[in-house]
Amino acid sequence: MTTGTTKDATPSPVLRNLQFSPIKEGEEQYVVLWDPTGLSAEKLVLPLNYFFIIQHFDGEHSLQDITGLYLKRFGEFLMPDKVERLVADLDAKLFLEGPRFEDAKQQAASAYRDAPSRxxxxxxxxxxxxxxxxxxxxxxxxxxxxxxxxxxxxxxxxxxxxxxxxxxxxxxxxxxxxxxxxxxxxxxxxxxxxxxxxxxxxxxxxxxxxxxxxxxxxxxxxxxxxxxxxxxxxxxxxxxxxxxxxxxxxxxxxxxxxxxxxxxxxxxxxxxxxxxxxxxxxxxxxxxxxxxxxxxxxxxxxxxxxxxxxxxxxxxxxxxxxxxxxxxxxxxxxxxxxxxxxxxxxxxxxxxxxxxxxxxxxxxxxxxxxxxxxxxxxxxxxxxxxxxxxxxxxxxxxxxxxxxxxxxxxxxx
The missing domain is CATH 3.40.830.10 (LigB-like)
Structure with a gap:
């Protein structure tokens, strides 16, 4: 996963330009994310506190920065392994900028050009x-x-x-x-x-x-x-x-x-x-x-x-x-x-x-x-x-x- 870096050189994930929509199930509110380019067919449903986290995946915030912002916003400590698992999941779904996404993009471009029609x-x-x-x-x-x-x-x-x-x-x-x-x-x-x-x-x-x-x-x-x-x-x-x-x-x-x-x-x-x-x-x-x-x-x-x-x-x-x-x-x-x-x-x-x-x-x-x-x-x-x-x-x-x-x-x- 390629990420941005901040002044302390801590990896800083970069979320791709995804689309999202709020959804409600009972009294609970969530946000669903998907890739409008079709490169990833995955969808991800996140609770609002996790949506807060990924809004800071902009290449400017390290994971340490984000845990600090989370503590300030929600009044509770965010375990680092939870953020790391979230980053890994997003990367696997091709939702983050990085080598995995770039490889998939190149393969998809080649496959499209080789196809006889759209x-x-x-x-x-x-x-x-x-x-x-x-x-x-x-x-x-x-x-x-x-x-x-x-x-x-x-x-x-x-x-x-x-x-x-x-x-x-x-x-x-x-x-x-x-x-x-x-x-x-x-x-x-x-x-x-x-x-x-x-x-x-x-x-x-x-x-x-x-x-x-x-x-x-x-x-x-x-x-x-x-x-x-x-x-x-x-x-x-x-x-x-x-x-x-x-x-x-x-x-x-x-x-x-x-x-x-x-x-x-x-x-x-x-x-x-x-x-x-x-x-x-x-x-x-x-x-x-x-x-x-x-x-x-x-x-x-x-x-x-x-x-x-x-x-x-x-x-x-x-x-x-x-x-x-x-x-x-x-x-x-x-x-x-x-x-x-x-x-x-x-x-x-x-x-x-x-x-x-x-x-x-x-x-x-x-x-x-x-x-x-x-x-x-x-x-x-x-x-x-x-x-x-x-x-x-x-x-x-x-x-x-x-x-x-x-x-x-x-x-x-």
Missing amino acids: PAAFAGKSYETDGVKLRKQIDGFFTSKEGPDFKPSENKGKPIKGLVAPTFDLKQAGPIYAWAYKELQDAQQPDTYVVFGTAHAGLEHLYAVTDKDFDTPLGSVEADQAIISRLRAVVPDCFVEDRAHQAEHAIEFQLPFLQTVAGSSKPFTIVPVLCSFSAASLSDPSVRQQVDRFVDALREVLSTSEKSICLIAAGELAHLGMRYGDSAPPTDFSFHRSMQYDLEMLKFVEELKPEEFAGYIQKERDQRRISGFSPIYTLLRVIQAEKGQVLRYDRGITDQYNSTVTFASMSFF
């Missing part, structure tokens, strides 16, 4: 694994009472330029996806979809492109090798983290809709792009430079393609509640206030104003944690459209504490 990672979990049942499930999202009606779109027959769609679990948010894909269904459909998805686990290089075809229960979705090859020649560093696609659901959740809506009328290809940067980070010149470089390269590559293109941004909006770092569950008032802020923010997206969209989030210091910022911002920088429109807005509940995620469907013509 398998459907969430079939049977978030949507039906049988093709016939999946098609019926997707159709049901369109016909449900929350789904779009059968009235033709006002843009029927026009070339569609882009969509914004959720990445929330299909079983809950499927009808909201359907509002966006109904516009595609009625439109003049393109040859290729550039799908920008939120990389929920984060990315060092801000963007990750893969050249893998994506398998789904409805068949294989082909990656556009011509466009991807030209993009690789200009921004090769955006292919370094292609394994991030393996466990990320943002793009996968769009594909059954594309196959059902677009695939029934003509063949299509995709360019799968994961994105991960915040509005605040754009004030960092190095981040801005990386984003500009990728955006300029993609625009140039797409402009030289003879194919018609539609851009899709797959991402969510606000994240409210204890699961996301708030001190208390959201109230009806706080949700409705956030809804007002979301719709104000999305006005800039409708008006195709990427910097004003970023500025709105920067002004509120991203207190509502807009996780879909990077794919939506990238779409706005690349798209060639006249206008956007919010079609539907909703929210999903993610835990026992009413933690809330908001999302919207949009179209661009």
